[in-house]
Amino acid sequence: MRDMYNKKKVTDEEIRQLVVARLRSFPSGKKISIGSDGEFSKEELIDRVSKNDPVGNKIIQIQLSYLQSFKEGLIFEE
Amino acid sequence: MVITRPNHDITTNYLSFWSQLVIDYADKRSLRVIDLCGSRATRKEFESVLRKRGGQAFIFLNGHGSAEKVAGQNDEVLVEVRGNDDVFFGTVVYARSCSSAAALGPKSVAKGAIAYLGYTDDFVFFIEDECMTRPLKDKTARLFLEPSNQVAIAILKGHSVGEANDLSKNMTKHTIQTLMTSETPKEEKELIPYLRWNVIHQVCLGDQGARLT
Amino acid sequence: MTLKERFYKVYNNLPLNLREEVIVVLSNEPITWKVAKLEVDQDTELSRIILEKLDGLGML
Numbered sequence: 001m002r003d004m005y006n007k008k009k010v011t012d013e014e015i016r017q018l019v020v021a022r023l024r025s026f027p028s029g030k031k032i033s034i035g036s037d038g039e040f041s042k043e044e045l046i047d048r049v050s051k052n053d054p055v056g057n058k059i060i061q062i063q064l065s066y067l068q069s070f071k072e073g074l075i076f077e078e
Numbered sequence: 079m080v081i082t083r084p085n086h087d088i089t090t091n092y093l094s095f096w097s098q099l100v101i102d103y104a105d106k107r108s109l110r111v112i113d114l115c116g117s118r119a120t121r122k123e124f125e126s127v128l129r130k131r132g133g134q135a136f137i138f139l140n141g142h143g144s145a146e147k148v149a150g151q152n153d154e155v156l157v158e159v160r161g162n163d164d165v166f167f168g169t170v171v172y173a174r175s176c177s178s179a180a181a182l183g184p185k186s187v188a189k190g191a192i193a194y195l196g197y198t199d200d201f202v203f204f205i206e207d208e209c210m211t212r213p214l215k216d217k218t219a220r221l222f223l224e225p226s227n228q229v230a231i232a233i234l235k236g237h238s239v240g241e242a243n244d245l246s247k248n249m250t251k252h253t254i255q256t257l258m259t260s261e262t263p264k265e266e267k268e269l270i271p272y273l274r275w276n277v278i279h280q281v282c283l284g285d286q287g288a289r290l291t
Numbered sequence: 292m293t294l295k296e297r298f299y300k301v302y303n304n305l306p307l308n309l310r311e312e313v314i315v316v317l318s319n320e321p322i323t324w325k326v327a328k329l330e331v332d333q334d335t336e337l338s339r340i341i342l343e344k345l346d347g348l349g350m351l
Contacts, residue, residue, distance in 0.1 A: 009347025014316065018348075021313045021321040027265045029207050030218055032272065033089040035176035035200035036142035036153070058200060065278070066271035067314065068349045070301050258306040267308050 004064050012052075019049050019060050034058055079104050079234065080127055081138040083115040084151040088210060092203070093140040093174060095213035096223040100138065100230045109234060119150035124157070128165050135192075135290055136170050138230050143175030146182055159185045166191035170239055170288055172229050176200045183283045193239040193284035195229055201279075202272045221269060222276065225249040233290060240286030250277045294342040297351040298331055315344045 005015065026042035033039045037055050040048065048056035081101065085094040094115065104111045112127050114120075119141070128137070139156070142149045147158035157165055159182050167190035173179065179196035186194050203222035209215050225246045232242035250273050257267050292300070302310075305324060313321040322341060330338035345351050 005349055006347040009343055014344070015348075017316040017319070018313065021316050025265070025268055025312075027204070027218075027268050031205045031207060032202060033092070033205055034202050036144070036149075039088050039205055062202070062271050062275045064348065066274055069274065070305060071297075071350055073304050258308055260307045262308055264308065264311070267312075270309075 004061065004068070015060060015064070016049055016052065016056075019063050020046050022063055023049065023059070079109060079136045079138055079230075080112045080124075080131060081114065082119045082124060082140055082148075082150055082156060083113065084119040084141045084149070084153075085116050086152050088205065090141055092205065092213045092216075092219060092223070096219070096227060097138070097140055097174075097230075098214075100227050100234070103231050104234055107234065114150070117151055119156070120154055121150065121156050124150065125162065125165060128169075131169075135168070136230075136233055137166060137172070139171065139173040139175055139178075141175050143173065143178040143182075145177045145180040148173050148175045148178050148182065157182065164189040166194070168192065170195075170233060170290065172196065172233065174201065174226050174229075179279075179281045179283060183281070187284040191284060192288045193282060193286070195239060195243055195280075195282045197276065197279045198281055199275070199279040201226075201276055203276075204269060204272065218269070221253050222250075222273065225253070226276075236289055238287045238289045239282050239284070243280065243282035247277050247280055294346055294351055295331055295334075295338075298327070298342055298345065301351060302328055314350065315341060315348070317341070317344070 023042060023046050031039040031041050034055060045059055049059055081097060083094040083097050084090040101111055101113060114123055139148050142153055147155050150156045157163060163182060163185045166186045170192050171186060171194045173196035177197060177199055179194060180198040183194035183196050204218045206216050206218050213219060228246040228249055229242050232245045233239060254270055254273050256262060257270050302324060310324045313323055314327060315322050317340060327341050330341060
């Protein structure tokens, strides 16, 4: 995951804080199923991201990939 | 069509229910379906059915997975790299399972699968808490699972595997574009990163022009 | 192209429904695309930090 961003300009902790802040808008009354790891609510995801575990890291990956897709307008072309 | 439908946890139960729509479509077209549902989704049954398939050319796998394997009921491994990955010889496979297109897919094609459609990373979807016991009523899950059903339905309709892949991805892209507009409630736009994740990791390996005869 | 120019290029193409998404957190304060633009428009010191962070995140 560290290859996804410039570690000289952004720290791992800043990435976690960003994703946690974004997860606060996670829809209420819903869970997300992530592969074999199970189903997670907003609170559980925030906890996992904060703890830096595999599920948390997967959410970070998904969010970063999405944020980066706006550069060059990729989100419209994928 | 041979279809595996484990249903031992919330995720696999959702996949199992939503796969019923594909089975219903196949039934309407009088296509032969071998449905390995629940306790029938075992390696022994799976291998037995594939050995005796006699012309069943489309395999639709549902279940948990990883780069090298796809599982069935209670996460029993059904097919794996360096194990029985030659079991797909002469077939078209769609694996609605995490990551299997990263390794199992290419290996299967190298060993004679005509085509392998699947995902190179985790397949994710949302679930509404109040619909957990009624998966087909779940409008949020529909946004993720209807496009993936489209892969199987398009193949059964006679589209090439490449076309089926594109039809499915385009359905999700259309949903994403709708969610990006100003008329969508802000809460629903939170689904976009996850819909996009599935699209960018959905691949079709092997003969793009292959279709069921 | 400067970071500021790259920011505007991305921002201008951003769907309206997505402009209130958080894109960076500074001193525990979430900052959205819209808030970032306010700072960038005024060339504030904060905007320089924001642009560096967005660049580091691979978003510009």
